[in-house]
Amino acid sequence: MEKILEIFKALSDETRLRILNLFIKSGRNLCVCELMDALKLPQYTVSKALGTLKNAGLFTTEKEGTWVYYQLDKKDTKNKDLFTFLNNILITDLFLEDEERLNNRLLLRENDKCVVGIIPEEDLLKLIKGKTEA
Amino acid sequence: MEKILEIFKALSDETRLRILNLFIKSGRNLCVCELMDALKLPQYTVSKALGTLKNAGLFTTEKEGTWVYYQLDKKDTKNKDLFTFLNNILITDLFLEDEERLNNRLLLRENDKCVVGIIPEEDLLKLIKGKTEA
DNA sequence: CCAATATATGCAATTTTTTACATATAGTCA
């Protein structure tokens, strides 16, 4: 019961739902700085939200150098059911904008790894512009 | 988004999950006094929890005299998905005891209507004993 | 070792939720 309550509490927050949506829709593993840019939220907000979701048992992590890649924990059957359910109900304009920003951010990966850390939005947009025009 | 958050917040409470479980597992409409006995909780707690769930759009009500029958609102597709999901994950010993007490309480219905209001537990158990022995 | 960087966390102020009680409302029946 405590476990179930912890999961629903984790889902009762806009930032955390936006994060979950990005993982569910993209099907990818993502690091904190990529989420920061997709959500346009500060580092501590994203880290804290991810921590809550991981504590609730919804995510696993893999560390590569200073980067940490989060991914949905789909080993648990109940989690899989949850992600399927969320995939059906998380449909909002706000989410679409997150998804577009994430797609652009992922253009900057090399060998499927994040190589761009925390940089000013202005610089980020220039990098992305370079990629889309190439 | 606000609507989704309201639903998850409604699900983030033990009493409200226990109530939802009883409706999902029994498939019936139930009134406040029946839930009080199944959950062993005071009237105001049950009423308030039902109010929260109804506000979140998960229940509809039908009034018959002073009795109010609550039922799951299955017209909404998202609600149906949610109830299916909950049916899979709400499995706990605590729920089993609730379900047994509810089944006993429902033995006291006549023509599928609740005819026993708020009475002391001692009296309730006597009534139920009468029914099960008959 | 040092500087730089990606991520995590501790904390205090604020906001939100819960809880328990008292009381209100509304319908029934004498």
Next chain:
DNA sequence: TGACTATATGTAAAAAATTGCATATATTGG
């Protein structure tokens, strides 16, 4: 009408969650 009963709600105190900032940790590369 008035007593009775099923249900709803207002409220104040307590508990819990969120927010923003500052700072800590840990890894890399020079």
